[in-house]
Structures are given as C-alpha cells and as structure tokens.
Amino acid sequence: MSAGIRAEQFAVLVRDIPSSSEGYSTKQQVDSFFRQIYPETYYKSIVVTENKAVCKIYEELEDCKKKVARAEIIYGNSKEVNPEGVRPTHRTGLLGLIGKKVDSIEYYNKKITELTPKLEAAQKVTLKDKQQRSALVFFTNRVTAAAAAQSAHARMIDTWTVIDAPEPRQLLWTNLHKTFYEREVRQYVVYFIVFMTICFYMIPIGLISAFTTLPNLRKLLPFLKPILDITSVRTVLGAYLPQIALIVFLALLPKFLLFLSKAEGIPSQSHAERAASGKYFYFIVLNVFIGVTIGGTLFDSFKDIQKNPDSITQKLAASLPGNATFFLTFVALKFFVGYGLELSRIVPLIIFHLKRKFLCKTEGDVKEAWLPSDLGYATRIPNDMLILTITLCYSVIAPLILPFGAVYFGLGWLVFRNQVLKVYVPKYESYGKMWPHMHVRILAALLLFQATMLGYFGVKQFLYTPIIFPLPIMTIIFSFVCSKKFYRFFQSTALEVASQELKETPNMEIVYNSFIPPCMNADKVPEEQLNV
C-alpha cells in the first residue's frame, strides 16, 4: 500500500446483517443491498467468516515453517564444527521431551506438505459455510465511504449498522459478528462488572489474604512445609502476603480491563484500548486520589470528630495538607523512577538479552526479540490524567506540588517525544480519537480542582471565595462548546476532507486484499471463490 492511500478510507464495516429468508448467502445479500444503494461506487465486499479452524491450521503451518528455518540454521552452524554437520533432531511428544526421535528438517517439511492442502480446503469451507452476519464493504470513492459510515441504511437500527472501517491491522475479527442486542447487553454487563471491581476489589483480595495465612498454607499445601519452616521466609511471607495479592491484582488489572473492553463487542483494537483506559482512569482516581484523600483525612481524626462533631470542617481543612506530602512524593517518584526506567529501557534490555541467550536461534528470532513494543496507551494515559488531577487539586492546598507537576509534564514532554519518535512502533493509527477522551478528563480534573478550591476556601473562611464562583460555570460552558464544536469530527470524517483529490489513483484490488486476514490470505484461493 502506498503512503498516500489508506485502505480503511475506502471501506466501511457493516454489522447486524439480517438473516435472509430466501436462502441467499450473506455475501449475495450484502452485494445486492449495497449495489442497489450505491450502483456506481460500490466495489466489492468481504464477508466476515468464523476463522478459528483455519487460523489454527495456519498457525501450525507458520510454526512449522519457522521451525524448519531454525533447524536448518542449527544444521548449518553445526557444519562449521564438523564438515558433515549434525542433523538436528527432536522428540514428537510433549514439549519435545518424550516420544519418537525424528529428524527435525525432514519431519517439519513433511508436515508442511501435509498442512498446505489442508489449509486450502479449510479456507474454501470457511468462505462457503462459515459466513457470519457482518461484512467489510469497499467503495471506489472515499466520499461515498465517509458518507455511508455516517448514514442510516435500514429502517431499523438493529439491522445493517454501518460504521467506519478500522485499519485492517487493528480489526478485532472475533467481535465483528456480535449482534446489536448482544453488544448492548454485553456493554451493560461489563459496566456492572467494572463498577463492582472498582468499588469492591478489596473484598476478594482481603478474602484471599485471609485464607492464605501461613497456618492455612501449611495445612492446604503440605508439600510447601519445608520452605515455610525457614524463619526468614516465614517472616517475609507473613508480613507481605496481603501486599503480594494486591500487587498481583494491580499488575493484572489493565489486562483484565482490556479483556473486559474487548468483551463488550468493540470492533477495533484502538477503541478497545480507549475503553480500557477510561475504566482504568476511574479505578485509579477513585482508589488513589479519592481513597487516599478521604481515607487519610477522615479516618485519622475520626475519634476527635466523634467527640466534637462541629470540628469536622476544621479537621478537614487542617488534615488535607497532611495528604499533600504523600501526593508530592507520589508525583516525584513517578518522574524520578518512571522516566528513568523509561529512558534507560533497562527492563526491555534485560528481557532481550535473556531471550537472545535462551530462545533465539535464527536472525529472525533476534530481530523479533529486539522489536520495540507499542506505547501502551491504556495505562499511560490514565496515569498522566491522575497526576494532572492530583497536581491541580492539591495546588491550592499545598502549592509546592506545582513545580513537581510542571517537572513531571515538562520532563514527560522531552522523554516521550524521544520515545514516541525514536523508540516505540505504533500498533495502529486511530486518527487522534484518543484526544476527546483525554480532553473530557482534563476538563473533569479542572472542575474537580475548582470544586476543591471552593470547598477549601469555604472551610478556611476566606472572604473573597464568591469571586471564584464563575470559574466552574465557565469550565462547564467551555466543555459544552468544545463537545458541540469539535468532538464530532473525531468520530466521523468530514466529506470536505474525503473529497480532496488523492495524488494517485488507488488500486482497488490492493485495498481489498489488505483487509483479508492472513490466515485467509487469497494467495492460493482462486478469485472466484471469494465471490461465493
């Protein structure tokens, strides 16, 4: 694909195709439906298929190809020592540990010749019999694609839902066939699970900690007894078991939230990460920011308040600054340790060297191990938003936090400019759709800051407090204007833009092929088959 032409601009994603009564295949249905509406600009369609079986065979085949290459390199290397070389062998059983010993190169080559026709047959079967009620539709014209993605196509919203096609590389194929109602129900179920997780995650962790005390462990897992009897291990475990459970939970949480977001039925990776990022933001704001502020303030002075209830406002005003120290340290730690690790990239370096030593056999393996990852928006953005919220809200109570916040974002600009431009490789292009998501949260932080300020000044009985009343109102008006004026164009392409002429005429066949998933690649599937 040439740089100027982006395949997804010529395509739309169609979901909720109604089941046809006249025994037409989905492919025929899609073709006739869109050909009637767009007789001149309709190009072709790819019906989403249930690819699980094909993908399994394809992965097995790719794995075999990789192993043949690796075995040949090992064989070649061995020739340098001994001119005849040692043909590499392995056992066919579990993990190469048991079973018959075979010559690797021969074995895998034989397997490849077996699998190739099997894959072709499976591809044909999938294309014909496993069509799902979703499709990618291609137009010869960017304006038509952009307008189609914004228009209602059928009289019922739960049929023929048409949206912008995501990039081929970020399509979540397994989500595409989910129906309108399934998506709606899944969404609310996921929201409920996330709500429960955010509010009550301490309960399962507490339960686990309660059950994994040392005596319980000894009773349930008797084989651990000798280890647990060592005094030092016992001390450490006794002290840190609950914390370990918490750390494991916090480490797994982003992955869990991403899994939940994908379970909602979202069609693209970027959208799923955005959804996960939103969920993670609520989690850290509620637990780190609000948790520490309220917890630290109220629980410390609970007894005093019980004795003299009227003192609550003074207590609040007096003890809020106490948490400021915690958050000051929190922000400082984030940029000292966080940016240090980020810039030095020590963790990926260690992992790379470990991989190269023990796993990599071929040039390709080394390259793959060296490959930098994606930026990981789903956790980075909520963290930055949290720092912003903390800095803003505590700027009135403990203004010392401001230089720390400024250093965090200033250094962050320098560090991440470098990392983004020269280190990370983006996994997808979402055309800036993350920005409205962040902008809303920045404005929410601003509003929270203004509310805190009002409350704090009120508690301190500052005379000119009413002067700042217009601030939150202006923030609300500003956010309303922004959402009215700008947000829509992150969602849908303006036709004015889509109608700009391209430098070259797109080759529609390449555009079309770029959307075929690798396991269904048409290299060997004849063109007629695709039009079933």
Add this chain to the structure above:
Amino acid sequence: MSAGIRAEQFAVLVRDIPSSSEGYSTKQQVDSFFRQIYPETYYKSIVVTENKAVCKIYEELEDCKKKVARAEIIYGNSKEVNPEGVRPTHRTGLLGLIGKKVDSIEYYNKKITELTPKLEAAQKVTLKDKQQRSALVFFTNRVTAAAAAQSAHARMIDTWTVIDAPEPRQLLWTNLHKTFYEREVRQYVVYFIVFMTICFYMIPIGLISAFTTLPNLRKLLPFLKPILDITSVRTVLGAYLPQIALIVFLALLPKFLLFLSKAEGIPSQSHAERAASGKYFYFIVLNVFIGVTIGGTLFDSFKDIQKNPDSITQKLAASLPGNATFFLTFVALKFFVGYGLELSRIVPLIIFHLKRKFLCKTEGDVKEAWLPSDLGYATRIPNDMLILTITLCYSVIAPLILPFGAVYFGLGWLVFRNQVLKVYVPKYESYGKMWPHMHVRILAALLLFQATMLGYFGVKQFLYTPIIFPLPIMTIIFSFVCSKKFYRFFQSTALEVASQELKETPNMEIVYNSFIPPCMNADKVPEEQLNV
C-alpha cells in the same frame, strides 16, 4: 409536482456557510463546495436571500390584483340594476376614508403596471446583493440527498451544517440565515424565558390585577368614568378582572410559545410547532396537574400538618382522592364540550357567516373564508397528553376516572378520524416526526403513574407494594430500547428507502422551482439571473 415525487427528498438545507475571503458570492461558494464533493449528483442551489423588501412589493401587487378583481365584480353587479353600471370608487387616504376620490379599477390597474417592473428590479437586486449565508442544495439523486443530510461536511461543526430540507411550504425563510452560535444562544435564552413563564406566570398576572382595580382604572383612564359608574358593570369588572387577565394570558400562551419556538431559529414550521407543543405540555402538566394536586392537597391541610407533622403521609393519602373529583369533571368537560364544539364546528361557522356578510365580495373571498384550517397540533397534543397523564395517575386513587379516560380517547378516535380525514387540511407533512415527541411523553406519563402508585400504596401501607417495583424499571428499559431502536429513523431517512426506484424520472427543474419563494418567483426572472 406529481404525487410520487416529493421535492424535499432531492434537496438539503445548508446553513452556516463561512464567509469567503476571496470575494466569491455565496452562490459560487456553495456551487464549488458541493460540486467538489458530489461531482456527479450535484444539480443546483438556491441561496437564501433577504426577501423583506421584495415580499413587501409582491404583497402590495397581489393586493392590487385582488382589489381589481373585486372592483370588477362590484361593477358587474351594479350593471344588473342599471345597464350602464356604477364604476366603483374609493378614497386613497387612510382606510379609504379621506383623500382624493378615484375610480378603483383604473387606479389599481395603474398601480399594477407601476409595481410589476419595480418587483422585477427588486428581485434582481435581492438575488445579487442580498445573498445570505444559507442555501438549499439540490441533487439529482435521493440517496445522495439523504446521505448528505446525515454527514458532516466540514471539519468544524459551525460551518456548512447540512440537514434535511423541509417541504417548501413549511420553510421558515427568515430563520435560515441564523448562524450556529446565534441558534445555540437563542435556544438557551428561549428555554430560560419559557422556564420563567411556566413557573412565575402568576406574578405578572397578579401585578396586572393589582393595578387594574376599579379605583386605579378610574384614576388612570378618566374617560372610562361614566361606564365604570354603572353599578352592574362595576360589580362584574370588580369580580372578574383578575380572571379576565388570566383568560387573556391563557388564550395568548400557545401563540406566544410558537413565537418563542420560531425565535429559536428552527428552520421549519412543523419543527417549530413540535417545539411549541413540548413547551405547552410542560406548562399544562405543571400548572394543571401538579398545581392542582399539590396545591389542593397541601394547602387545605397545612394547619393540621403544622400541629402534627407526622400526619403528613396520612393527610396526603386521605386528601389526594379529593382532587380526583376535580379531574373527573375536567376530563368529562373536555369530551362533552370539547368534542361537541369540534364536531358541530359552530365557531368556524359563525365566523364564516360573519365574514361572508361583511368582508367577502368575490367568489375567491368566499372560498377563502370557507377554507378549513390546520389541525393545530401545538395545542391539541399537549392537551391529549395531559388527559392521558391525569387518567393514568388518578386511575389508582379514583378508578372511576378510567371509563372517562376511555370515553375521551374512544370518542376522540371517532371524532378526529372524521375531522382529520374530511375536515381539516394539513398545512405540512412532517413524515411522522411528531410521534417520538408524543411517545416520550406517554412513557413519562406511565412512569409518573407508576411512581404515584408506589407512593400511594406506600402511604396506604399496602403489603404487596414491592411486587410493583419492577414496573418502573421495565418502563425505563422499554423507553431506552425504543429510543435506541426507533427514534433515529424519524430524524433521518434510511438510505435503503431512498434508494427505492421512483415510478417516474423526476423533472429536476420542477423540483428546483418548487423551492423558490412566491415573491421571488422566477416566472419573469430570466434563468441566467438565478445563477449569479
């Protein structure tokens, strides 16, 4: 225009056209913008112009034409008495009472020959110099028009807003040029005024009544003294002055709300009436339903409650049925008197006969006087919704209201089926856009009913009250499903529908001409002029 082809399906309304920096006219701007996006289906555009001056001349001209016709008929009639006839004359001054006496036929014919070239000149000037930043754009294709109305055209929402074109006959030309921000600001200002009107309308009425007491009237308007000194007049006025102010207010309110809705910058008559209907609904629900219920219940027993505050729940439960009688009478009155007047059409009949006697001179005048009006959705629908709300809410407290409600809607079906099919002439076709508006209010009434029921059962300490808890939840889910599933298609045309083939090929020139306002009618304006 043939029955199968509706002009508005080929057109879109474009607003917020940005001012061009290169000195192009709006017409040129619109043409180049849309021709770039829709090179094949773009047909032509009509730029909205400031028509006030032209319309004034046009109306004068039409008035003269009507008067000539009338004078000729009077002259013809006079010939039956006297073979030579009496040429009708009139005075040119104020209301035909003072000034020079002239021969009417000659005078008006001369005026017509004067005005016709003046109109043509004014039309040319308007087309060239009074272009406003709004236009009607025509496509040769219904699918393109439907898709364009649903798509974002420019990167900023406040430029090139494209929406479905309303029917030509219901376009509010003077609203079209209002800019995005003007519309937004106007909307909120109008909402605020309506809110103030609904909540505090009693204050100005009270003030007026307070100032228009008899002694004040006598002082301020001394020439009324002789009338006010008659005892019977004094008694009636003294007793009814405040009520008269209220009645005048209530009679003018729908017109005032329609005026406010139009002031919001709404582009079509049907939309403005829908908006006025919504505002009127809030007014009558708040003032009739809630006002009477709360007022009647709480104010009567206010003193008892003051003495024994715990008795409030029992008081409420005991006195709610008291209002039931009022509402029962209210519903009965509505259908006895309301439907009687509706069916007999006595008021329009009287007005027609008065008009025929004193105003109508020509056949056309009589026809015009006889012409039935529009149904008047803006007041009828809120009234029906009010009856529905009352019937539902009081059905638990006083089930006797149910047969009255059933009779109201049953008779209403019979009466209005007849009236709608055989009496009234619709002024516009809104493609059922009133339905979601009503549906939301029906569901709101249902929810209010379920809440009242819960509260009433709670007050009466009915044991099985919890059984009905799922009802409001189910109502909310149902309304959510409906809004998700159905409402969108009242707003925008499904492309599937727009792509259905028409029985005949549309004559684009007729479609185009049907949108030209009568005062700008191109009969005499050469075609080149329209393309300035």
